[in-house]
Amino acid sequence: MQVLPLAVASPALLEQVFAEELEDWRAQLSWDYSSAVALIKRHIACRSLPGFFLADGAAAAGYCYYVIAPPLGYLGNIYVARDQASQSTYDLLISSALRALEAHPDVLRIESQVFGFNCDVSPIMVRERFLALRRYFMTLSLDQDLAEGFVQHPDFRILPWDRGYFLPAADAIYDSYAGSPDHDMCYDYQSREGCVRFLRNLVDNPGCGKFSPETSRIALDAAGRVSGVLITSLISPGTGMIPQISIRREAQGKGLGTALLTRYFKAAKERELSRVTLSVSAQNVKAHHLYSRLGFRETKEFYAFIWTG
Secondary structure, eight states: OEEEEGGGOOTTTTHHHHHHHHHHHHHHHOOOOHHHHHHHHHHHHTTOOOEEEEEETTEEEEEEEEEEETTEEEEEEEEEOGGGOSHHHHHHHHHHHHHHHHHSTTOOEEEEEEOOSSSOOHHHHHHTTOEEEEEEEEEEETTSOOSSOOOOOTTOEEEEOOGGGHHHHHHHHHHHHTTOTTTTTOGGGGSHHHHHHHHHHHHHOTBTBEEOTTTOEEEEOTTSOEEEEEEEEEEETTEEEEEEEEEOGGGTTSSHHHHHHHHHHHHHHHTTOOEEEEEEETTOHHHHHHHHHTTOEEEEEEEEEEEOO
16 A cells, blocks of 8 residues: 555545545534535645545545644544554554654644544554644534523623624634633634634634524623624534634633523524534533533544644
């Protein structure tokens, strides 16, 4: 089995690999990942996506890609077809991508979040000197009786998402991560400029589902400042996702997070969604406790990986 650059592959060569990967996204996460895979295919067709694939004779057995945005390198999707999936085949792809990222003179940090649908890659990443932070993908069934009903909040006005609040919302996200257990998990969380970039990706790109402005919310305090942000998306026709919920530090502990979430549950049910998903770090104990209290249950464990040289 050979490891070759994605630049010499074609979407057709990888079609069976993509088909299996999409099945795993649907079966394990209730996520229709086809929009993101379509974008990956377009970049492969244009020879513009850096990465590698496993060539097994005339067929392809797996692929990975990476992105460089100095000083950050990001290791994206890694997937090997089921009949070839093992730590050794995943290691071939991961080590090839990491050697390319580490050789880039402007890459000082590498991040990755890999679901590991058919292989636990954490031993490989730890061997490669990555910090592995355990995370949980959680699901709430909207068919069940929810732990709490729709919660009002007397100290804040909760409004529908408005693009006019984009920069104040990004600033609220930045403030919420200062001193948070997750502050060091993501390079973008560590600066206001990064949080602007992070929020723009959630709103404009399909990586965390199709942005749903109809069910996203902004919370304002008495002075009209953005105190809370709830970003929602659709990851399949019956499944919503919360890729981001942030509360300014001065507004935390006042029930605003619960108020934003329960408003979303109500709106999601009105739109006939059957479930809502999100992810949370094991180290973020308070957030994990809140989601569990509201009825979310862990459906998959995965990791955020961080390398800082």
